[in-house]
Amino acid sequence: MNTRFANSSRYSFEEVMEAKTTGGRFVTYQWFLPLPLFSPVRRLSKIYFIPSEKSASAHARRFNLVSLIIGWWGLPWGPIYVFRSLKLNNSGGVDVTEDVYLNIDKRNYEAGKIQITSTTTTYTHPSPSEIKEFKKVFKKLLKDGVIQNPPLIGIDMNTEDNEKPFFLIGFDQSIDEIKQTITAAIYQRFYKHTRFELIELNDDFETRDIFISQAVRIECE
Secondary structure (H helix, E strand, C coil), X not given: CEEEECCCCCCCHHHHHHHHHCCCEEEECXXXXXXXXXXXXXXXXXXXXXXXXXXXXXXXXXXXXXXXXXXXXXXXXXXXXXXXXHHHHHCCCEECHHHHHHHCCHHHHHCCEEECCCCCCCEECCCHHHHHHHHHHHHHHHHCCCCCCCCEEEEECCCCCCCCCEEEEEECCCCCCCHHHHHHHHCCCCCCCCCEEEEECCXXXXXXXXXXXXXXXXXXX
């Protein structure tokens, strides 16, 4: 994933590297593009370096303003996502410090850009409202005997520049014969444009161990 720094001209490479041990952080902020009748499209800002003595919320205002101006138009979901975005930004934004320090180099930093090829967080958790809907889906599938155990779910953030993050759902059983049933049940609760990928946890895929450690188990009791 390629992205850019917002304020690299203000701080030298040596300063940001020294700040690694003194509490400096790298943060990005969230805003939304409205899509009427659909969930808004999430966008993240360029990456800001925040010295330890400064507040990360200082840069949040402009992105909150964008969401407040245009985010509401994506009815009916726009206001809900705007509220979440404001809450996230005002609490300090999305901390990407570890990923930046894992990939930063002097030449690209001075050019104001960074290529994220290695990450410490590959999968994030669904939002509370999304987990609530997943619980409804998989509680019924468990009751009907379609699945044996609740699945693990993570949002795959390690996507290409032109891809949106998507839900990866892992099962402790073979799903070849029940994949269509599971997919149909999911889309009864989620919009058709929402991307899901169903996998078997016994499969030996590249990020299997990371997924198991970072995803969340959907408890259906």
